[in-house]
Amino acid sequence: MWALISAGTALAVLLGVAGQVWGQPPADPSIPGPAPTTTRPVSTPTAVETPPPSSPSPSPSPTPPPPAPTREGWQLPERDWEALPPPAPQNDLWTVLQAEELIGEPAPILSTCPAVQKVTSETEYQALVLQQWHCVHRAWVPLFQLKGWSTVEPPVEFYPGTGAPSECGYLEAPAFYCSAGMGTVHFGAGHLEMAMDWDLSINEMVNHEYSHHVQSLAGITTAKMQLVQSDEIERRAELQATCWSATMTRNSEIVDFDENNWDSWQQRLETMTIDGIHGSRESILFWGTRGLYAQTLGDCNTWAVGAERVS
Template sequence: MVNLSRTALRGFAGVAAAAFLAGSALPNASAAGTVGTADPVIPALQQPTVAAITLPAEAPPPGTGLTTKSSATNVVQYNRIYKSPPITPSKCREVNVSLRTAAGVQAYASKLWTCLYAAWAVPLKAGGFAYKVKPKLVVHTSSSVATYCGTVANPTGLYCSARGGTIYIPASQIIAQWKQNPTMARAWLSQMVGHEYGHHIQNMTGIMAASYQRRYAFSTNAAKLEESRRLELQASCFSAAYLGADKRYYPMSGGLMTAFNYLVTHMGDQPGHARDHGAPKNHAFWSTMGFNAKHTYTVAGNCNTYRASSAYVA
């Protein structure tokens, strides 16, 4: 999740605050079920809070067999996904549907979810990762949601890595934004689903598990927060990379592109809140890196936040 300025939206990105909270609640670095992140949040809503974290017994995802911080660092910094082929344009067009109802949000999110699955299959397969694992999608209108990673109150967009992964989308927040600004609601939902799917890519490639392991190994809270920011900024970069790959077909242009640019330049950690998602300027930087990768096509290699200096993930 990523936070937006208090005057706009607050809290974008897939594995954001909830992911950090859930991750810090895990008993050890090899635990599989972890809440991902949360996407943009309307100002009046609070940040997600996690309670009663109960992790299921299951086969660990890729990367959880790591035993040292150095090996975890190799996974996050030199992952095969960074050298994978370009993200294939899905040639999916934006669904022409009103987002004033939960059914509309469901239809919009479902189409994008399916398109993301198709587009990411090529780089995942080329990297030798599980490319046929499609995360489940849950669009809800609840004030709290029970996941395999625990119960989350006031959720924004959310990803839970347990059992192949599940993406949770809060229809009520999108509906509320639609009433204020329909174009902004479309941009927000597009970024939100893409961000949470970005966490799924991290899960499938072992980056998420290795990043959690590194977090546990760090001795200071400042280092742990920086690790959280690297994870979240990368998920937003992955989200923008897909939209950039499909920009001619979606299409990302006109008012929708203007709204998207506004969102990614206002997302980020805000005064008085945990610094676990990155400053707005860095969120804008990584989203732009993803969207404009190679200018004509997008590659996951542009989203390697783990080899960036601390200034770029502050």
């Protein structure tokens, strides 16, 4: 997500056709907060200066297999995906960031989500956002239970205008996720406008913001905030959320992902604002498309690749 945070907090992230935003910790008190997603603190006393992963030779990790046909028989365009490097952490923080325990986990299947559609009113918009958020949360709960993570669903708040106060400070963005306390996700008027123009907007944005919740539960957010902050570190987090959002979209039983949706998704990736934090056009297209083909959460491991893949 893109977001402008008041003094004392740095930038939060957002992403969108016309400036969309993208961008919670478990109940376990051992995981510190707060941290607005993709926000860089002014200072990080415990920052560890660690070089990013190099570009190792391709691992034997399986390339995502060809997608199964949709209900209408349409398949994603055939494409050979390179295998991502295996985790090669340089220290404990990078062990957490590379989330080896998630690599082989299958991407969750979303069922009973609301039908994708453009909205015509604020009331309809809020109802569909809530339904999508509840649906995504239900899909992830079995994995959270397996890992022993919190299954508490973060609350959803709506705000008018361009920004809103939060436990992470005042943020200006169409939507943002704050990991303070039990975590909260916020959706504003800017995203309402987007949802009136694109039928997959609610699906994409909710999935993306929820991906930051998953990062928080996995300890990725906390570990990220302990590194010396840089745009590259933020890009790794944002591009992973972009990839997981695509995976959830493809894995939704409600989204009949056909050629029209493929074209629409690609156009979205082609028109996202380039801000230095969400990735270059090449990186956005790579991860935003790779996610559609992903079969496991590890297929979106932006923390294991070299810097050139998260430019």
